[in-house]
Amino acid sequence: QVQVVESGGGLVQAGGSLRLSCAASGSILSINAMGWYRQAPGKQRELVATITTRGSTTYADAESVKGRFSISRDNAKNTVYLQMNNLKPEDTAVYYCYAANVVSTIHRYLEVWGRGTTVTVSA
Numbered sequence: 650q651v652q653v654v655e656s657g658g659g660l661v662q663a664g665g666s667l668r669l670s671c672a673a674s675g676s677i678l679s680i681n682a683m684g685w686y687r688q689a690p691g692k693q694r695e696l697v698a699t700i701t702t703r704g705s706t707t708y709a710d711a712e713s714v715k716g717r718f719s720i721s722r723d724n725a726k727n728t729v730y731l732q733m734n735n736l737k738p739e740d741t742a743v744y745y746c747y748a749a750n751v752v753s754t755i756h757r758y759l760e761v762w763g764r765g766t767t768v769t770v771s772a
Contacts, residue, residue, distance in 0.1 A: 651675035651753050651761050655746045658766030665770070666734045671746030671763060673727040681750035683722055683729040687742035687768075694745065700729060714740075736770045743767050 657669040673680060684699030684707075698720040699707045708715045719732040729746065743765040751758040 651677060651748070651751050651756070651758055653746050653748050653761050653763040655744065655763045655766040658744060658768045660769045660771065661736055662771050663737055665736050666732070667736065667768060669731040669733070669744055669746075669766060669768075671729045671731075673748045673751070673761065676754040677727055678752045678754060679750075680724075680727060680748045680752075683746070683748050685720065685729070685731050685744055685746055687740075687744045688765075689739070689742040692742075697744065698731065733768070736768075738770045738772050741768060741770050 651673060652675055653671055653673045655669060655671045657667060659667060661667055682699050682701050685697040686694050687697050688694040696709050697714055698718060700720045700722045702724060706720055717735045722729045745765045746763040748761045751761055
């Protein structure tokens with residue numbers, strides 16, 4: 650069974666940085682896109698960034714994360730990273746990783762989601 654597991658969340662002061670990691674495991678043959686969503690308290694889950702196997706990236710709208718967050722991927726390790734710099738209190742959320750169009754040795758998955766990692770940014 651394919652799983653994705655996030656790590657790297659925590660408490661940080663405004664202006665600080667964090668690097669989130671997400672590793673997919675489970676006899677994986679290929680993964681198309683991987684990425685990050687986040688859900689702040691009382692709000693809907695929203696896109697943060699995605700990256701394809703070839704390295705093509707998509708970020709949320711410019712005002713929220715672009716220029717501060719950077720997504721990268723290690724295809725050999727089935728791992729995606731989210732470098733977050735100049736963090737703001739409004740970045741406080743649970744960050745969820747996902748993998749799309751995952752092919753394993755026994756099954757094809759449209760999407761696989763992690764359980765999330767919490768990022769808290771203090772003022």
